[in-house]
Amino acid sequence: MNKKSLVSIDDLSTDEMVSILDLAEEFEKQPSQTLLEGKVIATLFFEPSTRTRLSFESAISRLGGKIVGFTDASSSSVTKGETLNDTIRTVTNYCDMIVMRHPIEGSARLASEIADVPVINAGDGANQHPTQTMLDLYSIRKTQGSLDKLNLFLVGDLKYGRTVHSLLMAMSRWNTTFNFISPEELRIPVEYKLYLDKLGLRYYEHSDFTEIIKEADIIYMTRVQKERFSDPMEYEKVKNVYVLRNHMLRETKENMKILHPLPRVNEIHTDVDMNEKSYYFQQALNGVYTRQAIITRLLNLK
Amino acid sequence: MKEPKQLSVSAIENGTVIDHIPASGLFKVIQILGLDKINNQITFGTNLESKKLGRKAIIKLAGIFFEDDDINRIALVAPDAKLNIIRGYEVVEKSVVRVPDEIIGIARCVNPKCITNFESVTTRFKVVSKKNVALKCHYCEKITDQEHMVIL
Numbered sequence: 001m002n003k004k005s006l007v008s009i010d011d012l013s014t015d016e017m018v019s020i021l022d023l024a025e026e027f028e029k030q031p032s033q034t035l036l037e038g039k040v041i042a043t044l045f046f047e048p049s050t051r052t053r054l055s056f057e058s059a060i061s062r063l064g065g066k067i068v069g070f071t072d073a074s075s076s077s078v079t080k081g082e083t084l085n086d087t088i089r090t091v092t093n094y095c096d097m098i099v100m101r102h103p104i105e106g107s108a109r110l111a112s113e114i115a116d117v118p119v120i121n122a123g124d125g126a127n128q129h130p131t132q133t134m135l136d137l138y139s140i141r142k143t144q145g146s147l148d149k150l151n152l153f154l155v156g157d158l159k160y161g162r163t164v165h166s167l168l169m170a171m172s173r174w175n176t177t178f179n180f181i182s183p184e185e186l187r188i189p190v191e192y193k194l195y196l197d198k199l200g201l202r203y204y205e206h207s208d209f210t211e212i213i214k215e216a217d218i219i220y221m222t223r224v225q226k227e228r229f230s231d232p233m234e235y236e237k238v239k240n241v242y243v244l245r246n247h248m249l250r251e252t253k254e255n256m257k258i259l260h261p262l263p264r265v266n267e268i269h270t271d272v273d274m275n276e277k278s279y280y281f282q283q284a285l286n287g288v289y290t291r292q293a294i295i296t297r298l299l300n301l302k
Numbered sequence: 303m304k305e306p307k308q309l310s311v312s313a314i315e316n317g318t319v320i321d322h323i324p325a326s327g328l329f330k331v332i333q334i335l336g337l338d339k340i341n342n343q344i345t346f347g348t349n350l351e352s353k354k355l356g357r358k359a360i361i362k363l364a365g366i367f368f369e370d371d372d373i374n375r376i377a378l379v380a381p382d383a384k385l386n387i388i389r390g391y392e393v394v395e396k397s398v399v400r401v402p403d404e405i406i407g408i409a410r411c412v413n414p415k416c417i418t419n420f421e422s423v424t425t426r427f428k429v430v431s432k433k434n435v436a437l438k439c440h441y442c443e444k445i446t447d448q449e450h451m452v453i454l
């Protein structure tokens with residue numbers, strides 16, 4: 001098999017990551033090209049994710065590719081009881097690449113083994129969402145000039161946050177210092193701390209970040225969801241601790257940028273939006289360039 | 303006078319004896335090795351006294367020899383199993399099972415949201431720890447530890 005899929009961020013070597021980021025820079029300079037002319041890409045969204053789907057479809061459309069697919073499982077044969085195996089076996093005949101979002105963990109790996117064409121995982125349950133991680137890396141490198149020796153603050157739900165875990169795994173390749181800021185119930189799982197120990201990387205855990213915020217190069221915010229708490233009282237106690245407000249940014253570093261995978265609810269107050277240190281909307285735009293780079297690389301067009 | 307009926311478990315001429323199987327794991331071992339589907343002469347005993355295991359089981363297989371990769375598949379249910387290879391009624395070789403690096407189709411993934419628990423997919427794990435066996439699912443990437451391991 002000479003086809004290559006992107007299922008998990010660990011599928012990429014560090015060199016491959018850097019090369020994709022370099023390629024994404026080229027697409028940022030020239031996002032509209034004809035590289036995908038004559039290509040058909042299937043976007044199979046077994047669960048809705050409008051943001052991710054639009055980003056992929058924009059990336060494909062700007063490169064002249066055509067899109068087939070569905071936007072949620074109710075409009076596909078899945079509702080008739082078709083297995084993933086059969087869906088993928090069928091769709092692989094119709095396209096040059098499959099972009100798949102699915103609520104079940106491991107579904108993307110299975111699809112990549114069944115399909116004859118490359119598969120890009122656009123999120124498989126709580127497991128992996130590698131293109132999100134790549135756009136996070138792109139945003140960090142772009143705003144900081146390098147991925148080396150940064151002080152990365154991860155804030156909010158560090159226990160269940162898929163994007164946080166993947167970003168941690170990716171950034172651990174670049175001598176990063178990690179600051180984990182979360183409520184007690186949503187702390188980073190111990191397996192990640194053991195992993196960082198093994199690599200000899202520094203990390204610190206906090207339950208509040210007002211004191212240390214001035215050390216951050218990147219603040220990566222995530223949503224603290226009420227349903228994650230076993231005790232609703234606990235949620236009420238902590239819900240305002242993890243909200244970023246403009247006045248908190250006064251003494252932060254010049255180069256500091258705030259990232260968020262979006263959608264945001266209230267964890268970043270809208271008064272931060274006008275601050276030049278907010279970067280989450282540009283981050284979403286970077287997703288288009290990064291996905292263009294990943295698609296063309298997997299199809300051996302670049 | 304009638305002779306008392308006696309069933310003799312004779313020594314095998316050529317084959318394999320698998321000893322030190324935990325009694326509770328005997329039928330799993332039979333299943334994993336597919337012994338219920340072959341025509342060779344097989345004798346097994348279970349709930350035998352064992353100082354080490356409490357109650358152990360033993361399987362004698364006439365005319366069967368295993369490759370390492372095949373026999374190591376029983377390591378999850380019989381980690382202390384010992385093999386005696388018999389040729390011409392003599393034990394010519396002894397070996398122990400080793401936990402392999404990869405486990406295919408033996409254990410169930412502990413993650414209820416894993417695709418292997420929804421579709422008919424052969425499970426596949428990378429062994430990330432051999433001492434206290436821990437398996438990382440090839441599909442959902444979650445860890446199944448010994449305590450939560452369910453043999454299919």
